[in-house]
Amino acid sequence: MKKNNVILQTTAKVTFFIISLFSIHIFFAGHFAPGGGFVGGLLTTGAIVLLLLAFDLETVQATLPFNFTVVIGIGLLLSLGTAAGSILFNVPFFTHAFAHFDLPLFGDTELHTAMIFDSGVYLVVVGAAITIIQSIGGDE
Amino acid sequence: MEFVWLIFLPALAALFIPTLFRRVAGIHTGWFVLIIPVVLFVYYSTYLPLTASGEHAVSSFDWIPSLGISFVSYLDGLSLLFTLLITGIGALVVLYSIFYLDRHKEKLGNFYVYLLLFMTAMLGVVQSDNVISLYLFWELTSISSFLLIGYWYTRDGSRFGALKSMMITVGGGLMMLGGFVILGILGDTYSIRELISGLSDYSGDPLFTLAAVLLLFGAFTKSAQFPFYIWLPDAMEAPTPVSAYLHSATMVKAGLYLVARFTPIFAESSVWIWLVSGIGLLTLMWGSFFAVKQTDLKGILAFSTVSQLGLIMSLLGAGAIAYHSDAALFRLAMFAAIFHLVNHAVFKGSLFMIAGIVDHETGTRDIRKLGGLMSVMPISFTVAFIGGLSMAGIPPFGGFLSKELFLESMVALKHFELFNFDTWGILFPVIAWVASVFTFVYSFYFVFKTFTGEKKFDKLPLKPHEAPIGMLISPIILAVSVIALFFIPNVVGKWLVAPAVMAAQPQLYSMPSEAAVHVQAWHGFGSVPMWLTVGVIAIGTILFTSIKKWQPVYGLQPEMLSLNALYDGVMTFSEKGMNKLSRFYMNGLIRTYLLYMFAFFSVMTIVVLFAKGAFELDMSSLSPITLFAVLNSIVAILGTGMVIMSKNRISAIIALGAVGYSVALFFVLFKAPDLALTQLVIETISVALFLLAFRHLPALKTHGETKKNKLVNGIIAGGVGLSVTLVALSAHSNKLVASISQFYKDTVHTEAGGGNIVNVILVDYRGFDTLFEIAVLSIAGIAVLGMIRLRLARKETDDEKK
Numbered sequence: 001m002k003k004n005n006v007i008l009q010t011t012a013k014v015t016f017f018i019i020s021l022f023s024i025h026i027f028f029a030g031h032f033a034p035g036g037g038f039v040g041g042l043l044t045t046g047a048i049v050l051l052l053l054a055f056d057l058e059t060v061q062a063t064l065p066f067n068f069t070v071v072i073g074i075g076l077l078l079s080l081g082t083a084a085g086s087i088l089f090n091v092p093f094f095t096h097a098f099a100h101f102d103l104p105l106f107g108d109t110e111l112h113t114a115m116i117f118d119s120g121v122y123l124v125v126v127g128a129a130i131t132i133i134q135s136i137g138g139d140e
Numbered sequence: 141m142e143f144v145w146l147i148f149l150p151a152l153a154a155l156f157i158p159t160l161f162r163r164v165a166g167i168h169t170g171w172f173v174l175i176i177p178v179v180l181f182v183y184y185s186t187y188l189p190l191t192a193s194g195e196h197a198v199s200s201f202d203w204i205p206s207l208g209i210s211f212v213s214y215l216d217g218l219s220l221l222f223t224l225l226i227t228g229i230g231a232l233v234v235l236y237s238i239f240y241l242d243r244h245k246e247k248l249g250n251f252y253v254y255l256l257l258f259m260t261a262m263l264g265v266v267q268s269d270n271v272i273s274l275y276l277f278w279e280l281t282s283i284s285s286f287l288l289i290g291y292w293y294t295r296d297g298s299r300f301g302a303l304k305s306m307m308i309t310v311g312g313g314l315m316m317l318g319g320f321v322i323l324g325i326l327g328d329t330y331s332i333r334e335l336i337s338g339l340s341d342y343s344g345d346p347l348f349t350l351a352a353v354l355l356l357f358g359a360f361t362k363s364a365q366f367p368f369y370i371w372l373p374d375a376m377e378a379p380t381p382v383s384a385y386l387h388s389a390t391m392v393k394a395g396l397y398l399v400a401r402f403t404p405i406f407a408e409s410s411v412w413i414w415l416v417s418g419i420g421l422l423t424l425m426w427g428s429f430f431a432v433k434q435t436d437l438k439g440i441l442a443f444s445t446v447s448q449l450g451l452i453m454s455l456l457g458a459g460a461i462a463y464h465s466d467a468a469l470f471r472l473a474m475f476a477a478i479f480h481l482v483n484h485a486v487f488k489g490s491l492f493m494i495a496g497i498v499d500h501e502t503g504t505r506d507i508r509k510l511g512g513l514m515s516v517m518p519i520s521f522t523v524a525f526i527g528g529l530s531m532a533g534i535p536p537f538g539g540f541l542s543k544e545l546f547l548e549s550m551v552a553l554k555h556f557e558l559f560n561f562d563t564w565g566i567l568f569p570v571i572a573w574v575a576s577v578f579t580f581v582y583s584f585y586f587v588f589k590t591f592t593g594e595k596k597f598d599k600l601p602l603k604p605h606e607a608p609i610g611m612l613i614s615p616i617i618l619a620v621s622v623i624a625l626f627f628i629p630n631v632v633g634k635w636l637v638a639p640a641v642m643a644a645q646p647q648l649y650s651m652p653s654e655a656a657v658h659v660q661a662w663h664g665f666g667s668v669p670m671w672l673t674v675g676v677i678a679i680g681t682i683l684f685t686s687i688k689k690w691q692p693v694y695g696l697q698p699e700m701l702s703l704n705a706l707y708d709g710v711m712t713f714s715e716k717g718m719n720k721l722s723r724f725y726m727n728g729l730i731r732t733y734l735l736y737m738f739a740f741f742s743v744m745t746i747v748v749l750f751a752k753g754a755f756e757l758d759m760s761s762l763s764p765i766t767l768f769a770v771l772n773s774i775v776a777i778l779g780t781g782m783v784i785m786s787k788n789r790i791s792a793i794i795a796l797g798a799v800g801y802s803v804a805l806f807f808v809l810f811k812a813p814d815l816a817l818t819q820l821v822i823e824t825i826s827v828a829l830f831l832l833a834f835r836h837l838p839a840l841k842t843h844g845e846t847k848k849n850k851l852v853n854g855i856i857a858g859g860v861g862l863s864v865t866l867v868a869l870s871a872h873s874n875k876l877v878a879s880i881s882q883f884y885k886d887t888v889h890t891e892a893g894g895g896n897i898v899n900v901i902l903v904d905y906r907g908f909d910t911l912f913e914i915a916v917l918s919i920a921g922i923a924v925l926g927m928i929r930l931r932l933a934r935k936e937t938d939d940e941k942k
Binding site: 031038072096110 | 813814817818821822824825828829831832833892893894895896898899900902903904907908910911914915917918920921922924925928929
């Protein structure tokens with residue numbers, strides 16, 4: 001990689017946020033329009049990969065100081081917990097619930113436990129993909 | 141109380157042992173463990189009056205009711221007898237082990253966990269009425285005995301013996317499972333009681349004999365019958381309390397239990413009678429003959445156990461004849477079998493404990509180094525003398541009575557004419573008598589070579605002295621029982637043996653008292669067994685005194701031709717030979733593996749497609765081909781061609797990206813925005829990843845492809861393409877059921893409260909799928925991390941070495 005690719009680096013900084021925002025939009029839209037945790041997670045991964053291309057591994061790791069293996073674990077727990085949580089209400093494993101709420105700012109919103117499950121998927125995708133990329137990219 | 145739960149009591153108690161062992165270090169863990177068998181023994185004893193009156197008790201709970209599998213604890217005479225042996229001798233063994241195993245040096249936490257697990261397994265085997273749960277416990281005995289035999293796992297011999305015993309007994313167990321399943325299908329039930337009562341419906345089935353033979357494999361491997369006995373001598377690597385427990389009283393007797401339990405079913409079959417009595421007798425002869433060859437005290441006992449198990453087995457076979465003949469003698473055989481089983485458990489238990497004491501106090505079990513211990517270990521000698529003479533079948537000890545009954549039954553077999561016993565039948569009493577002579581010889585060999593004769597104390601690793609009193613309690617109790625069995629055989633017969641006989645021959649008796657045989661020590665001068673015994677003692681004494689002269693006979697058997705050599709050969713072959721075989725096709729090249737996979741996939745798909753007549757082409761519902769689709773296909777084809785042709789890695793990567801994007805475009809064209817989105821992102825990331833890793837990739841080079849393997853690759857690639865195309869076309873043309881998409885359209889709002897079917901399927905309808913998928917993804921991520929980290933770590937250590 002070139003050490004000082006100013007154009008790429010400047011663009012990447014801006015694009016990173018645009019892609020991230022888009023990925024969050026896609027994630028939340030998922031239940032009604034194309035998107036969801038899987039694609040959303042991949043898009044975020046793509047944004048991070050863009051940063052990796054523009055800068056180097058160390059810089060990105062310093063900028064995003066997450067341990068991505070922990071992110072995998074949180075994601076799995078979240079998904080499994082959502083699925084198992086239904087047992088507490090004496091309904092079969094993996095029963096989802098949903099309802100409409102009148103939230104301030106958002107108005108009439110449908111909230112869904114599937115969303116929590118999906119955010120687990122999102123986290124696992126991001127965590128696993130970045131873990132793989134970091135370990136392969138970091139192998140000198 | 142539902143006593144079925146008591147089966148699991150030892151296993152539950154085992155959960156607390158590791159904590160107890162660590163927290164309460166001042167007290168030997170064995171003292172806590174001792175409570176369990178004692179309590180169980182006392183509790184189960186209360187069922188004695190019930191079974192003695194011919195009744196039984198049942199307690200159960202469901203396991204898999206839809207398959208008819210449940211835990212049923214069925215207590216009748218037979219299972220109660222075994223239960224009392226397991227808990228009673230179990231208690232004595234635990235007591236003995238408290239003094240045998242040092243609480244500072246040994247891993248008692250492990251030992252007692254295994255022992256309690258084993259106890260549960262044995263109780264389960266003898267009490268289960270359901271054959272599937274019986275099988276479960278059966279294999280649990282194999283596993284827990286594997287752990288017990290391999291308790292001193294740092295020794296090679298222990299690991300070898302443990303593995304050998306498990307290989308053989310688990311193998312037999314699997315065959316037995318086959319027999320159970322056949323029986324279950326034939327009788328349409330897994331309950332032994334129902335199988336017995338429905339016997340007439342299926343006993344004529346040709347599979348019936350097969351089931352009998354398969355079942356016998358299980359029984360014979362477990363009870364160390366010829367030729368499967370080879371694991372038992374190696375199992376002597378176990379600590380002596382284990383040997384005393386597993387190899388005298390419990391595990392090896394499971395096979396006998398099984399044969400007795402299934403006698404009411406299989407006695408119909410002549411194959412069963414022939415095999416059980418014949419193999420039993422052969423084992424008796426073989427074991428007793430080779431016992432004299434052994435030099436290890438426990439080795440002698442191991443072979444003696446093999447031989448005695450054969451004796452009981454042959455009696456069980458003779459007892460099964462009672463279904464075909466009215467002669468009272470065959471009823472007697474079953475009584476003799478059960479009676480000898482009790483005798484054997486008692487005297488062999490005491491002898492094993494004595495062998496352990498000798499080992500513990502002198503440091504060796506080698507009979508060539510031992511001798512003259514009588515003067516320093518008088519109590520041990522007395523116990524060994526009582527046990528040994530009972531084993532030899534000499535009055536006034538319990539073994540004499542059952543030995544008489546045994547000889548009487550074998551003489552009777554000669555006269556039995558069913559199944560052609562009249563021609564070969566003469567062999568039975570002859571073999572039985574010869575084997576009894578050798579039994580006499582090895583019993584004396586064991587007792588007198590160790591305790592009398594020349595004193596060679598200076599050769600012993602330790603200075604011999606009498607064992608601590610605690611260690612002697614258990615063998616003394618057993619020795620007293622041996623004498624008691626001689627003087628009160630009819631009490632034992634009434635309470636323990638007769639109910640068990642009735643359970644093994646239920647249709648012959650209505651009350652246990654009818655099965656009871658009045659056992660007498662003295663039959664008068666006219667009795668044949670009495671004279672046979674006299675002969676045994678006379679010839680046996682001559683052989684024993686001249687043992688030095690004829691013992692070299694054993695050297696004649698070449699080591700190469702033994703069964704052990706066969707076992708070793710099979711094991712070596714399965715490890716080394718199979719390794720060679722796999723190396724032949726697993727050559728370490730991923731290209732080769734892909735070749736296998738793709739070739740197999742395409743051949744199987746095409747063959748099945750046409751063999752099943754599944755291929756069909758229906759052009760009627762195809763949509764028109766648009767210009768975009770054509771153009772896009774051309775891009776995809778050109779891209780693929782470039783991937784293959786390019787000599788340069790970067791152009792190959794870019795071409796591959798182009799193919800991926802054109803596929804994504806196809807998704808857009810055919811209105812699958814979700815897939816298109818995912819595909820686009822994946823393509824972007826994977827191209828970026830390639831670029832990231834690009835620096836590290838080696839230069840693109842040909843891997844020595846010849847024209848010939850290029851041709852093979854081409855054919856296989858073409859085959860894969862063809863088969864996928866054919867499957868796709870026929871999948872489109874064969875619409876056996878209506879498309880499921882309408883169901884999703886109808887329910888996605890009402891059931892899942894969503895609008896995007898794809899996403900709702902992912903998170904809701906097929907949430908399990910997604911859950912496991914992300915689990916796989918996590919594993920993949922962590923695996924890559926681990927692999928690369930490991931490689932880095934290895935490199936570092938390599939560098940340090942340099």
